Amino acid sequence: MKNAATNLWSYLTLNLAKTRDEDGQTLAEYGLIMAVIAVAIVIAALLAFRGAITTAFWSATNCLDGTCS
16 A cells, blocks of 8 residues: 555656646747747748838938938
8 A cells, every 4th residue: 555655646746747847848839939930920021021121221321322302
């Protein structure tokens, strides 16, 4: 009986330790996924607004040169 109780106790403590360790790992994985999604959104926005961004920089450069309209 004592051996069974010891086995049960060690089984429960090992499973609780695994659960606690996996929570931090899961959080890190979600953070990594969110970072990849954010980078993809920034790249998509840059590609979608490439023309407008280029025009804005050219306009700003012209204004700095003194040929601003």
